Amino acid sequence: MSAIRHALNTKRDDDFAAWYQEVIAAADMAEESGVRGCMIIKPWGYGIWERMQRLLDDRIKAAGVQNAYFPLFIPLKNFEREAEHVDGFAKEMAVVTHHRLIADGEGGLIPDPEAKLEEPLVVRPTSETIIGDAMSRWIQSWRDLPLRLNQWANVVRWEMRTRMFLRTSEFLWQEGHSAHATAEEAQEETMMALEMYRAFAEEDVALPVIAGEKPENERFPGAVETWSIEAMMQDGKALQAGTSHYLGTNFAHAANIKYQSDAGRETLAHTVSWGVSTRMVGGLIMVHGDDDGLRVPPALAPFQVVILPMLRDKPEDEALLAYCDTLRAAISGQSALGEPVRVLLDNRPGKAAAKRWDWVRKGAPVIIEVGGRDMENGVVSLLRRDALWNTESGKPAFQNPDRDLCAQTIPTILADMQNGLLVEARERREANIRRDVSDIDTLAEHFSREAKYPGWVEVQWAKPTGEALEKVVERLKELRLTLRNVPMHAPPADGPCIFTGEPAVERVFVARAY
Amino acid sequence: MSAIRHALNTKRDDDFAAWYQEVIAAADMAEESGVRGCMIIKPWGYGIWERMQRLLDDRIKAAGVQNAYFPLFIPLKNFEREAEHVDGFAKEMAVVTHHRLIADGEGGLIPDPEAKLEEPLVVRPTSETIIGDAMSRWIQSWRDLPLRLNQWANVVRWEMRTRMFLRTSEFLWQEGHSAHATAEEAQEETMMALEMYRAFAEEDVALPVIAGEKPENERFPGAVETWSIEAMMQDGKALQAGTSHYLGTNFAHAANIKYQSDAGRETLAHTVSWGVSTRMVGGLIMVHGDDDGLRVPPALAPFQVVILPMLRDKPEDEALLAYCDTLRAAISGQSALGEPVRVLLDNRPGKAAAKRWDWVRKGAPVIIEVGGRDMENGVVSLLRRDALWNTESGKPAFQNPDRDLCAQTIPTILADMQNGLLVEARERREANIRRDVSDIDTLAEHFSREAKYPGWVEVQWAKPTGEALEKVVERLKELRLTLRNVPMHAPPADGPCIFTGEPAVERVFVARAY
Structure with missing residues (x-):
């Protein structure tokens, strides 16, 4: 490998x-x-x-x-x-306190003291x-x-x-x-x-x-x-x-x-x-995102498919561009995730390989490169952003579908990728939620251990309020933790409150947070 | 009449x-x-x-x-x-000069003097x-x-x-x-x-x-x-x-x-x-707009067609709503001006006639009322916002197309109305542009005459600059007039400048303005 x-x-x-x-x-x-x-x-x-x-x-x-x-x-x-x-x-x-600027006499500007608002205005923080x-x-x-x-x-x-x-x-x-x-x-x-x-x-x-x-x-x-x-x-x-x-x-x-x-x-x-x-x-x-840049879910990608002709500044370029444009038209005629497929034929000057990595970093879902040999063979070189690497060869995992069939496969690829990203993220989340922590020392230990990314812990609690809650928040703050939310559809509480030892009434997520 | x-x-x-x-x-x-x-x-x-x-x-x-x-x-x-x-x-x-408010001690708020910005910020007037x-x-x-x-x-x-x-x-x-x-x-x-x-x-x-x-x-x-x-x-x-x-x-x-x-x-x-x-x-x-309210060009109308069932709070309402919903589905399946037709079935409580006038004032392009008798006859009562009145009877000019044919006529009505509003406005504009004014006194007289809406005057001028232009602007200002623009595609100038008498170089519009 x-x-x-x-x-x-x-x-x-x-x-x-x-x-x-x-x-x-x-x-x-x-x-x-x-x-x-x-x-x-x-x-x-x-x-x-x-x-x-x-x-x-x-x-x-x-x-x-x-x-x-x-x-x-x-x-x-x-x-x-x-x-x-x-x-x-x-x-x-x-x-906002003023509604006019005047010269300060030294080449600069200052708020005009004559134009002070009677009542200052706040720029909305929410409405x-x-x-x-x-x-x-x-x-x-x-x-x-x-x-x-x-x-x-x-x-x-x-x-x-x-x-x-x-x-x-x-x-x-x-x-x-x-x-x-x-x-x-x-x-x-x-x-x-x-x-x-x-x-x-x-x-x-x-x-x-x-x-x-x-x-x-x-x-x-x-x-x-x-x-x-x-x-x-x-x-x-x-x-x-x-x-x-x-x-x-x-x-x-x-x-x-x-x-x-x-x-x-x-x-x-x-x-x-x-x-x-x-x-x-x-x-x-x-x-x-991954170690190659962003991956944009197809539903949100401004362009879902980017076509890169391998231009050589030679007369053959014209035929290649025509070949790519036929492909572009065929793909944009397809519908994926309920909308026409958004496709870009990127014919800016520059090497296709360099542009490929630009689009990889931007996370365009599908990148299609087309060179002279592809055109001769009636195929294209297609790269899925969610399966970028051939892990055996360590090279980009190009597929080579027939050009005329390629367009028809795009909707399936995009739908599959949209779902795949969700499944991948959900599996990762579930693998990083711990539900077996019932005392505060274990909680502290969990979040202080070597592992860099300790994920979330779902604990049971008695839902304290007022001062009792403040104490809990204070204790969590010492551990750099916050209470996230009380999940809907969770099983009923069946143990003691992790903070007070009283019978718990519900579950709540504890985690580091942005 | x-x-x-x-x-x-x-x-x-x-x-x-x-x-x-x-x-x-x-x-x-x-x-x-x-x-x-x-x-x-x-x-x-x-x-x-x-x-x-x-x-x-x-x-x-x-x-x-x-x-x-x-x-x-x-x-x-x-x-x-x-x-x-x-x-x-x-x-x-x-x-903006401050980034925080504090209590003023009298129940009010004031900008916090401790939170004054080192450099004030301007809310963008343009970017x-x-x-x-x-x-x-x-x-x-x-x-x-x-x-x-x-x-x-x-x-x-x-x-x-x-x-x-x-x-x-x-x-x-x-x-x-x-x-x-x-x-x-x-x-x-x-x-x-x-x-x-x-x-x-x-x-x-x-x-x-x-x-x-x-x-x-x-x-x-x-x-x-x-x-x-x-x-x-x-x-x-x-x-x-x-x-x-x-x-x-x-x-x-x-x-x-x-x-x-x-x-x-x-x-x-x-x-x-x-x-x-x-x-x-x-x-x-x-x-x-007209004396009945707004008229929205169909391309811009949030709803292009509004269906008003004449509900009576009786068991028959159900059949009427079903009849209207079939109509709604048929109309929304049509395409007009390049997009699916936007149609609203307005089944809020209230009299259909009162709601009709609401939608007339809002300028919905097409209003369709449906009562029990319409349903029996398999028709609808359709009102075009651009042909609201039967000028002979002085009553709203309802048409009564067959329900099943009605949907198919909508795209034509909307396209016709979109074009009709443009043609109407263009004809009115052309009728209100005067191009035969070649001296300033006539210009002044034109804009001071009894007519409330004197429109625009296209004059010829020598395109003065600097102080000469300032004088022209000043003179126009006395007449509450402004220079609008020098139209593209206008015939070449062929007379004297209205302001200076020199040979004119181009035409310019003079008008009152918002």
């Missing part, structure tokens, strides 16, 4: 954090902008986000939720009303308070309910330590917001969004997730319940990939969202919010 | 500005947010914008331009470098300077050119007088940015974007536009050439609906965008930028 030369310098096992940065650079997805905590999302990274947007937006529309757009700026008074909410966000918001304002105007009677909205927007949270896609001061997301007549309906909506996220993550992003409720200490500021989907990265850490919040009447009270009930009584509405962000792109990298 | 009762209180002819506001409210498109100059785009208005985005984005992608995303915040130093650019924008930018920064890093050799990017984003310009969709402090847009090796290539790209906008406006928005170059005084701050598409509103005013700028090497110089030429010489790149915004929605309203 030959040694395989991988396309990246850093291997996941050697330094996962450095590997993550290298993938982002090598796949040309994003870069630091020089503006504190803000990144530039480059075309390949943005193309993946656009695909996520499209597929999630289709699900949002199918659920009957309507898109709208609310202001970027939020007046201070909106935050003053919901104390818990502002406590949660006040430490990290960008504040509950401003959308709540609108809802209070739009809702009068029970007939106006439910009111179900979504917006695709940028938001800003002033982060001290940032990391591309995972934690940036500005990020892109969608935020769903709804108001309902009853707690039951609002809770149902909370679950609707959670299930939509689970299906999106698993079916579109090929990201296996655990859906469950966050413990009290991990709730969204001002929420009554926060639910999440949690995914395991290849370093065993957890990533919260989407959240859905039942807000009770807290925000309705603050924003005065009231309706006349059927019986004519003025009643507070129950509100819900839910969000998924560009963080999901970070999750995709950390779950599907 | 009976009097027709229109669906709005205000008629276009009585008070165009009030009519515009009424349409926006009556079609439930947008509303003031209470945040200075920022509007809320409600689902119907946002749905139209989403359709514009989709169709324009398809054109952008087809042109080979790639989407990306750049930071919301721009450091002051970026503005300090391009003097003319900052002069053009400095008066109206939102400035030439920050994208230029990135380009200077990404471009080294001629092989990196052309670099062609686009971003869909929100931008903020602190406007004193705002008007929904037409002029708001925050607005949504796309901004294309490219760098090229030569002036010729950059100018070609400028024209590519202009032609893309013309085709988008005319083919998708059904908005006839005049493409041409803006006079010097109307250029984008820092541009060498600014080109625009100009549309005539129903009050005869002009609306600049999209712009494309050749920036020469001005921004490349400021941001240091240089490349190694083929011969190895360090050379400044030539840059281009182009943008279309939510302003286009305002143009759509003012061109296609």
Whole structure:
């Protein structure tokens, strides 16, 4: 068995954090902008986000939720009303105080003291308070309910330590917001969004997730319940990939969202919010990337198939390009995963082999190279990104299908790869969840042992609240651990609480996290 | 002939500005947010914008331009470098100076003096300077050119007088940015974007536009050439609906965008930028709206067909809904204007007639009502939004096609309406352009006469520059007039300049404008 030369310098096992940065650079997805905590999302990274947007937006529309757009700026008074909410966000918001610049007399610019805003404006960190304002105007009677909205927007949270896609001061997301007549309906909506996220993550992003409720200490500021989907990265850490919040009447009270009930009584509405962000792109990298770069699930790949003609700057190139273009047309006429196949004929100048590695690092699902000999033989050289290497020879594992049959096999390859990535990630996750830890010393020992990637531990607990919970969180913090969520559909508790020894009431995941 | 009762209180002819506001409210498109100059785009208005985005984005992608995303915040130093650019924008930018709020001790919040930014950040009014920064890093050799990017984003310009969709402090847009090796290539790209906008406006928005170059005084701050598409509103005013700028090497110089030429010489790149915004929605309203509300061109309608069952809260409703659902399925199986027909079965409670007027005001292209008698007869009652009234009877002009044939006629109706709206607007525009004015007194007289909507005047001029142009602009300003653009494809000048009497060199449009 030959040694395989991988396309990246850093291997996941050697330094996962450095590997993550290298993938982002090598796949040309994003870069630091020089503006504190803000990144530039480059075309390949943005193309993946656009695909996520499209597929999630289709699900949002199918659920009957309507898109709208609310202001970027939020007046201070909106935050003053919901104390818990502002406590949660006040430490990290960008504040606009002036609306004009003037020359400072030394060639520079300064905010014009004459143009100071009477009331500073906050750049939205999330939009509950401003959308709540609108809802209070739009809702009068029970007939106006439910009111179900979504917006695709940028938001800003002033982060001290940032990391591309995972934690940036500005990020892109969608935020769903709804108001309902009853707690039951609002809770149902909370679950609707959670299930939509689970299906999106698993079916579109090929990201296996655990859906469950966050413990009290991990709730969204001002929420009554926060639910999440949690995914395991290849370093065993957890990533919260989407959240859905039942807000009770807290925000309705603050924003005065009231309706006349059927019986004519003025009643507070129950509100819900839910969000998924560009963080999901970070999750995709950390779950599907390998030592050769990114692997993009076919449903999200801006191009699913890239054709590389081996051009030689000779007259024969013309026939080769024609051969490739026939192939391109045949493939783009196919349908995979419910949509026409997205195929690129990459005829930029440059060596095909160099371009091949570019596309390997970017994670294009299928790369097809075509040289003069392929053309003579009526075949192509096809490389699957999920089966890149011939492990015996240590060389790229090209297949050589007949050109005319090749196009027809593409839909099967893409569907197989989409499913394969999910299965692979799920098996890895299950292999890295431990469920046999029932005392805190074993937990500490598990996470302190030599193994770099100890994965998650599902423990049983008595669901402490208030101060008792704070003590648990404190103890876990010493071990650099966090409570992730209480999984739905888990077997009932049947042992003692790992923290208090009392009879446990449910299971909860404990893990290191992003 | 009976009097027709229109669906709005205000008629276009009585008070165009009030009519515009009424349409926006009556079609439930947008509303003031209470945040200075920022509007809320409600689902119907946002749905139209989403359709514009989709169709324009398809054109952008087809042109080979790639989407990306750049930071919301721009450091002051970026503005300090391009003097003319900052002069053009400095008066109206939102400035972030703090990154945290604290309690003021009286129940309110204030920016935390401890969290003052060392360097204030500007909320982007446009992104030439920050994208230029990135380009200077990404471009080294001629092989990196052309670099062609686009971003869909929100931008903020602190406007004193705002008007929904037409002029708001925050607005949504796309901004294309490219760098090229030569002036010729950059100018070609400028024209590519202009032609893309013309085709988008005319083919998708059904908005006839005049493409041409803006006079010097109307250029984008820092541009060498600014080109625009100009549309005539129903009050005869002009609306600049999209712009494309050749920036020469001005921004490349400021941001240091240089490349190694083929011969190895360090050379400044030539840059281009182009943008279309939510302003286009305002143009759509003012061109296609009528005294019954909005008329949405079918290509942009979130729903092209709305089916209204005349429910009676009786057991027969079930059969009626089934009948309507069969119709819905048949219509949504049709394809119109290159896409599956978007159809809504509106089975919300409420009287069909009341809902009909809702959809008329919103401008849904086709409304289909179905009552018990229609069902018995196997027909439907179909109303075209572009032929709403039987002018003899003064009643809605229902047609009664066979249900099974109805679906097949929808694509023809929609295509006909899409084209009809364009033809109608183009004829109105041509009827309101005057080309026989050759002296300034006649011009003044034309625009001061009784007629409320004097339209545009195409005059010939000697293309004055500098102070001579300033004088012309000043004189026009007294008449509340502006120079719009110098139309492409116009016949050559053959008379004297209306302003100076010298031989004219070209034609230019003069009009009141938004």
